Amino acid sequence: MQFSFTEDQVLFQRTVRDLLAKECPPEVVRAAWEGEPAHAGRAWGRLAEVGVTGMLVPEEHGGMGLDETDLVLALEESGRVALPDPIVSTALVAAPLLRDRAPQAIASKWLPRIATGDALVVVGLDESPNVPSADVADLLIMQLGSEFHLVDPTKVTLNRHSSVDGSRHLFTVDWRATDESMLVGGEQGWQSVNEAFDRLLLGVSAQLVGLAAHMLDTTVTYVKDRHQFGVPIGSFQAIKHQLADCLIKLEFARPLVYRAAYSIATTNPDASSHVSMAKAFASDAATFVAGRALQCHGAIGYTDEYDLHMWMKRAWALASRYGDSRFHRRRVGRAIFGPDPQTQ
């Protein structure tokens, strides 16, 4: 029993944090709001250079050959800066899907490109028909029931949808399955779909924790600085207690997210329950912190010139998508109680 990250892992997190602070400042997120496609900035290339995109890619394909506990902190950092690029989809979902399910020729084609940062791979699940960043994908991996298909992005029609988070570019993808396009199907297919869903949840949960951490940090800084009635508003107990509550929510969501990463990495049979717990707690933490952050900022937080709103909206979008906290409590409930007694 050792529930901590290694010194190297923590050092790597720091590297990624510094890199993203430089390459994905709020202006980059704002550019995505203005319509700039995701992946327009330099962050992606730098993430690839330090090994984030290829973390789960085997070494023989140019990757790091590491596991989800090595990747999770980097994804948390991607949440902290509200990175608009499809990092979860490419690095955490697509890479292991191709690694585990693709024939050698396909794996050799795509995995090295993922590791070098040359390929963005976007995975579309039936569960969530609005696919973010489908417009910048070099490869689409689309679910069709129990099957995953490899789809050429130049051969699909995309329809744009609008999210409350303007930096999330959502699309419905109009595509056709062929016998050649199938990557995996049947029993293995269902297993792949479930694994992909669980990985997506892990990544989104890590990002939600990062988003919450950023909103809390920003607010702590603001309330120390902002004076009313002759004192910093952070000296008022009503402000202190709201922010203490934020920290508590955040600190108890984190270990669930880290455990979920470990359970996926070790193919724990309860991994699905574990990621659902992570998603439920991370969603609730992020929406709670968003609400308190806005309240402690007051009117300035309510403007679109101030950056906070971009983080809040990302948090709202990610918390409600891929199952909100109630959905995931129901999923955990099935593990505790057995199949959903919807009749009770």
Added chain:
Amino acid sequence: MQFSFTEDQVLFQRTVRDLLAKECPPEVVRAAWEGEPAHAGRAWGRLAEVGVTGMLVPEEHGGMGLDETDLVLALEESGRVALPDPIVSTALVAAPLLRDRAPQAIASKWLPRIATGDALVVVGLDESPNVPSADVADLLIMQLGSEFHLVDPTKVTLNRHSSVDGSRHLFTVDWRATDESMLVGGEQGWQSVNEAFDRLLLGVSAQLVGLAAHMLDTTVTYVKDRHQFGVPIGSFQAIKHQLADCLIKLEFARPLVYRAAYSIATTNPDASSHVSMAKAFASDAATFVAGRALQCHGAIGYTDEYDLHMWMKRAWALASRYGDSRFHRRRVGRAIFGPDPQTQ
């Protein structure tokens, strides 16, 4: 539209408040905890003298011939002092039941005695098999499905049950129905049962509001007096905001309770929904205030020497009995959505 009490009604409330402050101080409640039967004090006689017990008894039977809007504030006051006597059962449930359903002979026998304070009448509903104060009843009115029966308390067996509120003396009543004992049955019987339940709810809701008001008052006094860190603890924002929240809950429960009284008095077809809203809000307000009152008191509130616990426990008992707030939201839900779709 005039949603206020008359000057006379407010004056009467003040009279009842003063009377109960004198005749039902905390020592009386404590005596009930020690096993003293309900109705042992002088409060009952004085309540009868000023007209509370006979408020709904017609004038020809020696009562006031008034309605529930006249009675509700007195019942709120009975909650404020945590009166152990069965005032709701006698004055608000039994009196109109006998008034509306009893043959002349029975009405003439019991109603005048209710008005003079000589008879305590306890109504037992199937919904709640633990009947408080059955040991001091001069007459029991027991539900059996669609029927109400008049039952001689000397001919029943009582089994004592323990409530968390030691001043609530609960009994299961072992009794036998006979043809002679039936007061009302059939379609009229169901109607009577529903009316009795609604009246009970109204009375309990009014008492819950009174309990909450007392706990809030007590706590406000305490936090002004108690000093820590060189200042009254009531000057801390964390205390202020908790008590502000208590007041908000209380102030929004009150109009629902008063409206429920009016709806019963005017036989509004939505009266059942209205009392359920009152019970839900009053239950939530009282349990919320109980929790905050204890927290703001700290350790002293946790002792049984200090009176607060007797009010808290009455609040917990009344909030959970006769349908807790969730139960009543479900009841209101049926009015909004139609019959319970338990299958969804």
Added chain:
Amino acid sequence: MDLSFTAEEEAFRDEVRAWLAANVPREPLPSGDTRDGFARHLEWERKLFDARYSVVSWPAEYGGRDASLIEWVIFEEEYYRAAAPQRVTQNGIFLLAPILFEVGTDWQKDRYLRAMASGEETWCQGWSEPNAGSDLAGIVSKARRVDGGWSLSGQKTWTTRGAFCTHLFGLFRSDPEAGRHRGLTYFLVPLDADGVTVNGVGRLDGDEGFAEVFFDDVFVPDRDVLGGVDNGWSVAMTTTNSERGLTLRSPGRFMATADRLVDLYQQRHELADPGLRDEVVQAWMGAEAYRLYTWQTVTKMIEGGDIGPDASINKVFWSEMDVKMHETALALLGPLAELVDTSSEAVDRGSWMKGFQFALSGPIYAGTNEIQRNIIAERVLGLPRR
């Protein structure tokens, strides 16, 4: 206690309902907090005014009907039930007008009220400054005595719809020597006056509804001082009570939201968590409680009582209920909550998410709920200040 309406009141309700049914635009107008939407709303306001529904409780001479407070609440219930457009004139009508009636001069009343009621002139509130939000006494914008009037300088911020309005009412520091709450004066200022610069600022809900307003030596004649020189604080506190109190948030608004939430539940309940039913009912009951509380307040006012700090109880309740109602709606929408477009997938054009964001402003504006809870604790419960 009498919770029924008189025949006259019922007749008034019927008349209002019929007029609204015939006149409320079929398609929702674009948001009144955008430049285009504001103009479209003014057309609607004009229609309301012409039918004498824009200010029913005002005297007839200013365009009203001398309606009772009860009729006013009835009007509001019907207005929201009909899903009629948001009132872009509300800051003038609900915040400024009550003060004009109370302390305004006859000249001011004649000059401003009718034009306000018709929407010809529109008013925004100039209170907050970069360093004066919750602590309004921190206002530093100055009013300097000049010949025949005053010269205003400084900056106001978070001015709702400031970029579209014609006039501003606000507080300026007229006596720099006086203490924090003293030495403020309340001015009425046309925004086309020389020296005024207005910059629109976007809000998080995507509308441009905020403005910063800069004053650079702006002349205001003496006749546009409201309520006396150096008396601005007590005048402003009057406004605060009405802003926080019932006038700005009539119960009809929340009853309409609750009804929409019930409809949404009926559409979505098979997909949603069974526990949400309880929340929907709680929301519905909350709106009902708010309605009854309002009738209690209205009765108190008719009987000559004062709202006073009770307005703070009211404000905390409705603002947090409004957030909660929208959170329940978003939970019912689940994965569709984030969609804000007009596609068939997005429910109600994303209006719940939009409404949620609007609701989030409730606990902040007109005195944050932290300030309101302080007021409740200190002025109602009598707890000691620090």
Added chain:
Amino acid sequence: MDLSFTAEEEAFRDEVRAWLAANVPREPLPSGDTRDGFARHLEWERKLFDARYSVVSWPAEYGGRDASLIEWVIFEEEYYRAAAPQRVTQNGIFLLAPILFEVGTDWQKDRYLRAMASGEETWCQGWSEPNAGSDLAGIVSKARRVDGGWSLSGQKTWTTRGAFCTHLFGLFRSDPEAGRHRGLTYFLVPLDADGVTVNGVGRLDGDEGFAEVFFDDVFVPDRDVLGGVDNGWSVAMTTTNSERGLTLRSPGRFMATADRLVDLYQQRHELADPGLRDEVVQAWMGAEAYRLYTWQTVTKMIEGGDIGPDASINKVFWSEMDVKMHETALALLGPLAELVDTSSEAVDRGSWMKGFQFALSGPIYAGTNEIQRNIIAERVLGLPRR
């Protein structure tokens, strides 16, 4: 990261589990916070001690097994899973002993630790006074220098199980001239010493578990000063961290409550509101989150880290979760929640209501949650004091 247990740890768990299965009393003991129950619990404590399970993490010389922190948590998980009796020795073992190990003299350790582990001597905490609760620096009980030691005078209150214990550890003001936090000394006092009077005080949950302790010129020799004269505050803060931290509330406790809650839901769900399922799952997940958080903390401690003010985060979380879990249980019980007797109607002998009342003490004792949130805000987030 390695969330598995070693073979040795698993073997330890199996051994503990087997022993508990064979030895935990079939019928629950009467409450340890009553005089009779306390005595019955001491019998059980003796049995634990004889099997060397009373203080597994202590050195063998004092009755322990030199178990690792990980083994200690495993022991606690099994202890609660087995529904073994409440530890009436906990204030000594969990609050005093860590300080004795850290700053106690050899004489003190030899004199007190083994007798504490066996339950032969039982300890209560003498901190709070009538005017020193959240503000411990307000302590006024005095320690006066006398020949060979100190003379104690004053009053301690809310002393848990004070009426049944043999010894008290507490703070007294040894230098009346020094500032609020200075001039306090930590003493070890036998409650049968001349001049000590103990009065039991009932608690709201019906047990007599509180006491007031009066000191009238009570002599304590120098050897029973713990951690140095006038150094009591810093010694006490060490205790506070362990009281607030993981030692007093091992995750096993909440996992056991969560499991009981799941059972209760399965018994009652057909009668209860469907929305309660969500709350039960949330409770279960909360216990799981607490367990993982604890493993994180344990790892940090093993790696040489310090808990510090994080203990406050921990305390707020578990204490409020515990209340919420019991509220959920009471909601599942509905109209039966109030019954606390042993009739067939009352569920689990009313133990949920009893547990609810006990849980309510969590946000109050060992520093109220208001104080904890101040600590979190000021010492973890770095917000300014006033």
